[in-house]
Amino acid sequence: MQVKINGKPEEFQSGTVLDLLKAKNIEPQMVAVEVNDKVLERDDLATTHLNEGDQVEFLFYMGGGR
Amino acid sequence: MEFTEEQINRYSRHILLPEVGGKGQKKIAKSRILLVGAGGLGSPAALYLAAAGVGTIGLIDSDVVDLTNLQRQILHHTPDVGRPKVLSGKEKIQALNPDVSVSMYEERLTAGNAFKIIGDYDVVIDGVDNFPAKFLINDACFFAEKPLIHGGILRFDGRVTTIIPKQSACYRCVFKAPPPPGLVASCQEAGVIGVLAGIIGTIQATEALKLILGVGRPLTGRLLDFDARKTQFREIKVRRNPNCALCGEHPTITELFDDGDPYAGCAARPSA
Ligand SMILES: [Zn+2]
Numbered sequence: 001m002q003v004k005i006n007g008k009p010e011e012f013q014s015g016t017v018l019d020l021l022k023a024k025n026i027e028p029q030m031v032a033v034e035v036n037d038k039v040l041e042r043d044d045l046a047t048t049h050l051n052e053g054d055q056v057e058f059l060f061y062m063g064g065g066r
Numbered sequence: 067m068e069f070t071e072e073q074i075n076r077y078s079r080h081i082l083l084p085e086v087g088g089k090g091q092k093k094i095a096k097s098r099i100l101l102v103g104a105g106g107l108g109s110p111a112a113l114y115l116a117a118a119g120v121g122t123i124g125l126i127d128s129d130v131v132d133l134t135n136l137q138r139q140i141l142h143h144t145p146d147v148g149r150p151k152v153l154s155g156k157e158k159i160q161a162l163n164p165d166v167s168v169s170m171y172e173e174r175l176t177a178g179n180a181f182k183i184i185g186d187y188d189v190v191i192d193g194v195d196n197f198p199a200k201f202l203i204n205d206a207c208f209f210a211e212k213p214l215i216h217g218g219i220l221r222f223d224g225r226v227t228t229i230i231p232k233q234s235a236c237y238r239c240v241f242k243a244p245p246p247p248g249l250v251a252s253c254q255e256a257g258v259i260g261v262l263a264g265i266i267g268t269i270q271a272t273e274a275l276k277l278i279l280g281v282g283r284p285l286t287g288r289l290l291d292f293d294a295r296k297t298q299f300r301e302i303k304v305r306r307n308p309n310c311a312l313c314g315e316h317p318t319i320t321e322l323f324d325d326g327d328p329y330a331g332c333a334a335r336p337s338a
Pocket of ligand 1: 310311314
């Protein structure tokens with residue numbers, strides 16, 4: 001199926017948000033995840049199943065300023 | 067308060083704008099804007115806000131100017147190396163526009179001093195380089211009900227968003243807490259393309275002036291991410307999170323605290 005990841009359509013075998021993070025090699029503690037404009041709680045990553053057409057945003061910390 | 071002829075000349079390109087006019091320029095002249103950090107983001111913000119005729123600019127920074135700062139911190143010049151950033155900043159601001167009064171705070175923002183300082187200002191601009199400070203500013207602005215213009219830069223990426231406490235999503239609505247220190251690189255390790263500070267810092271200044279003037283639509287409920295490699299902006303919608311520990315329905319953060327070690331690191335994006 002296809003999901004939109006940070007605005008780009010990508011193929012993803014069905015699974016949870018945590019599966020997607022693993023497939024992308026992203027450490028869950030390093031990212032905030034939004035699915036369809038709603039921020040997920042970290043505990044819900046493993047139980048939230050993605051559906052065709054879902055819009056997923058991986059929001060990384062951006063800390064610099066000086 | 068009446069403008070002198072010189073001031074009318076100085077601000078004429080503002081006064082010409084129907085959205086500003088003499089009335090709006092007076093609002094700017096009466097406004098008080100706090101810059102937390104007189105570094106990369108704070109530099110362009112300070113200079114444009116000074117040029118705009120902001121009445122009072124507050125500068126908080128405990129550092130002295132370092133040679134490695136000059137690649138992006140345009141408020142400071144080569145002869146300033148070794149001098150306190152707040153002092154160097156004040157001189158540049160007032161050389162650009164003597165109408166502006168500058169309050170210097172040569173210290174770090176902490177849970178102990180935040181309310182006392184922030185309470186005196188209309189808008190706060192986040193120009194700090196570490197997560198504990200970003201969370202502290204977010205929390206302090208929430209409790210003090212001050213609009214906050216959040217900004218961050220890293221490598222070739224920048225982000226900016228406006229937070230109106232109790233109305234729009236706060237930083238903790240999206241990022242619950244600072245990242246674990248072991249996983250983040252320090253600012254020195256991460257690097258940043260200097261001009262990014264100018265892009266993000268001037269957007270922060272724009273947002274602050276819009277709020278002062280009551281013009282347009284603020285950058286609330288949206289993260290504006292900029293990718294300098296592609297020269298691309300992306301907007302990510304963010305909603306207030308009912309589970310937010312600070313501004314949610316059952317808050318667990320009920321007072322200000324220093325959330326972690328400010329020296330723990332600043333960068334946390336996989337280098338793609
Ligand atoms: Zn919140």
